[in-house]
Amino acid sequence: MFLTKGFAVTSMDDLVKASGVAKTNIYYHFKGKEELLGAIVDRMIDHYQSQALHIAGLAELPVAARLQRLVLALYEQNEVKSSLGGCPFLTLYTQTAGEWPEGKARIGRFFRSQRELVQGLLQEGAAAGELKPALPPDQLASVLVSAVEGALFLSHATADEGIKAHLLDSLSLLLQPAGTSSLPSS
Numbered sequence: 001m002f003l004t005k006g007f008a009v010t011s012m013d014d015l016v017k018a019s020g021v022a023k024t025n026i027y028y029h030f031k032g033k034e035e036l037l038g039a040i041v042d043r044m045i046d047h048y049q050s051q052a053l054h055i056a057g058l059a060e061l062p063v064a065a066r067l068q069r070l071v072l073a074l075y076e077q078n079e080v081k082s083s084l085g086g087c088p089f090l091t092l093y094t095q096t097a098g099e100w101p102e103g104k105a106r107i108g109r110f111f112r113s114q115r116e117l118v119q120g121l122l123q124e125g126a127a128a129g130e131l132k133p134a135l136p137p138d139q140l141a142s143v144l145v146s147a148v149e150g151a152l153f154l155s156h157a158t159a160d161e162g163i164k165a166h167l168l169d170s171l172s173l174l175l176q177p178a179g180t181s182s183l184p185s186s
Contacts (some may be wrong), residue, residue: 007092009132012027032106034103045110047113049110063128064125064175074152075155087149090149090153102164118141118144119141151167
């Protein structure tokens with residue numbers, strides 16, 4: 001409900017009604033909706049990180065293929081989950097950043113870890129001679145994570161599935177194999 005209705009307007013009574021669980025049971029486990037949201041965010045982070053680490057660890061695949069799989073996995077996850085902003089983390093961050101500093105910190109750590117994972121893959125690809133990125137790995141990792149998050153939002157806001165294809169095409173250009181030109185020939 002936090003992702004579809006919004007954190008501020010979702011009450012504990014709404015959560016009780018939607019879950020079919022007695023209010024006393026919810027309060028037995030959680031002091032309030034902030035603590036419940038924290039548990040939800042932690043579970044989402046664990047799920048996304050587990051999936052990302054699995055994909056990153058597929059050493060039999062080239063780095064570019066692993067990065068594309070990461071992007072596709074994020075899209076698939078977000079097609080299943082309905083959230084107001086396309087990305088559940090972006091949605092929750094914008095809804096709660098001012099009133100839930102702990103959540104802001106958790107979501108910030110998640111995005112830093114995603115950026116570090118992508119940076120590590122870029123460094124691995126460069127060291128193995130698979131990639132010759134035009135930007136340093138830390139900068140390109142920031143660009144890629146930002147592009148994915150922006151594309152998730154735009155896809156959701158505009159209902160344009162072509163944005164996913166544009167992102168994947170752009171990713172292919174940014175991750176040209178070593179020894180190839182990243183610019184089309186004229």
